[in-house]
Amino acid sequence: MNTQQTSKVILVTGASSGIGEATATRLVRQGHRVVLGARRTERLQALAERLRDEGGQVAYRALDVTRLNDMQDFVAFAEATFGPVDVVINNAGVMPLSPLNALKVDEWDRMIDVNVRGVLHGIAAVLPSMEARGQGHVINVSSIGGHAVSPSAAVYCATKYAVRAISDGLRQETDSIRVTVVSPGVVESELADTISDTTARDAMKAFRRIALQPDAIARAIAYAVEQPNDVDVSELIVRPTASPY
Template sequence: MSSMPATPVGPFQEANAMSHPNPSKVILITGASSGIGEATARRLAGLGHRILIGARRTERLQALAEELRAAGGQVDHRALDVADAADFQAFADHAAERFGPVDVLVNNAGVMPLSPLSAGKLDEWNRMIDVNLRGVLHGIAAVLPGMEARGRGHVVNVASIGAHVVVPTGAVYCATKYAVWAIGEGLRQESRVVRATTVSPGVVETELADHISDPAARAAMTEFRRIALNADAIARAIAYAIEQPDDVDVNEIIVRPLAGTGA
């Protein structure tokens, strides 16, 4: 994996979890087989939360879940295709059966095959729409009714700096992330009981760029990522938002590398 190692669960984190004023929450994390999702699973499990991790690469999920359980975490895993609404509902239902009602959804799964519009890569554009946009909506549809009925809950959507800045080769990707931002803002305005947080990472060392098929876009991203953040920087931001008191809604967090300008 290309993502830099995240901070493992250890005695210090376990001690923090025991002394933390917020109770353990049931948390869904999508795209958890690498990168930001993996780092977030490690951090939240270390803080004592009950975690269900999902992705399509089940062998990585299983290895991560076993590692975190061996360190004392309450973690389960299940294969998940976020582009399939029924599969996402089954994922949420599995968490409820395993740990109890879902308190937090971390919509993290995403793809980023950058290319210029002139390349006409329709399959890649549609895949970004399916995963980055429909996947977020499928997750919200799966958990929002239960959260509203219980009078509490939290949806954390991982967008991107691309939700705020459009760059060449990133038009479609940025469009999906603008949409993720809009969905989170809409949820914030519509619900009086469900917290909504959008986390927009700058450049992060993850596997997203490994699937760029356009040579020029891939070369540009390689240069862009020379100042990349560790994925745990984003995991810490997500944990911060989750652990605020129930009457505090951290609506948006942008996390950039200090050395970056537009990154």
Template sequence: MTTHENDAHKQKVVLITGASSGIGEATARLLAGKGLQVVLGARRTDRLETLVSEIRAEGGSAEYRALDVTSLEDMQAFVGFAKEKFDRIDVMVNNAGVMPLSKLDALKIDEWNRMIDVNIRGVLHGIAAGLPLMQQQGSGHFINISSIGGHTVSPTAAVYCATKFAVGAISEGLRQEVSDIRVTVISPGVTVSELADSISDSEARFVMQDFRKVAIPADAIARAIAFAIEQPNDVDVSEIIVRPTASPY
């Protein structure tokens, strides 16, 4: 990367959804530490306020806004907030997700709908809010967080996996349709996060506790996101799978 390209990279404006914990928080810290300007969105604004304060104390550039990704209007306002602050957006990291696992015969329909709303509609809303501005700019980068569950299905995870398969399909469709915007799918294996906290089904929670014993830190996924962003503009890293070395899945 040339000096000019490196300077342009450091000036990039990166929007991150689900930024109050886990992969979103780790990504915000890493990218801000590399000199990028991060705009953080989540429902838990108390955590965002603390995170932004810590990033700024370390010399980074960070802003935040309350965000519910299930609301298109909220997502549009989030993008508008970033544009007002920085006059552009360069990267949208659609990271917000939920994972309340259970077998289908448990009929936890409210939880199915929540996964559809956050994991699928949240990504679509990010695209709908960010794409017009990126097309107007003639450049941009969507990084959509899927999962190893977007590549294989396991018991208790049918609906969750379906939402993550959808993230992959949507991302690939977008990549094929736009020639001046980069699209990357990051598929984490088991990673330290609060995702498992949303599991209300006791059987699924027990299975996940054992599965998560080899979890890798969220920073491992943040580094993959940074790698995709740091490539020259004519290079699109379409997909990265990051999983624990010890994991068979």
């Protein structure tokens, strides 16, 4: 367990798998105090126990980012456990792709709720305290889908463009809080498992033929976290070298 750098209190949403799990693991092993949030608490418990066995400082709590009260309670739990929150990583996201003419309105609404409102709720829950202390770090996970639109991904891409817009708006509104938006390229994850549309699911299999491991994104996030308070790594795009996307 590396504890050489200053330990920070860090929240990770969507921490039960993929990028969230990898990021939480890396940050705990670097000596940070990390609070895991997700709906699948059995996975959070298993991850927390594994990291505690390694000597890490980690806690977890059930979290639905679409509910502001849930996010506020998550932050309060973190503060009661480890102290004021230094970093929030708004990572929770869903990706049920489909062509617009499939009219999967419920799935559109879910993406907006998790991918956009979830980020806003994460910001709302930590911003007052960070502003009062004059420091803090908000890290929002977007996507290469937030830089270019592709067929069957219009709504998903719209939510990820929104994450970039929200992030840059927050960055411009503050001179004391660091804001980072991370846009992963193709990464091995469970996101594609939520695709119910057959056409989109088949296209995604080809799209994900070349993919990064989640720890590649975790390393990028850790790099942004470790910078001093006067250095804001505003945006990172992380892609597989061999991928054209």
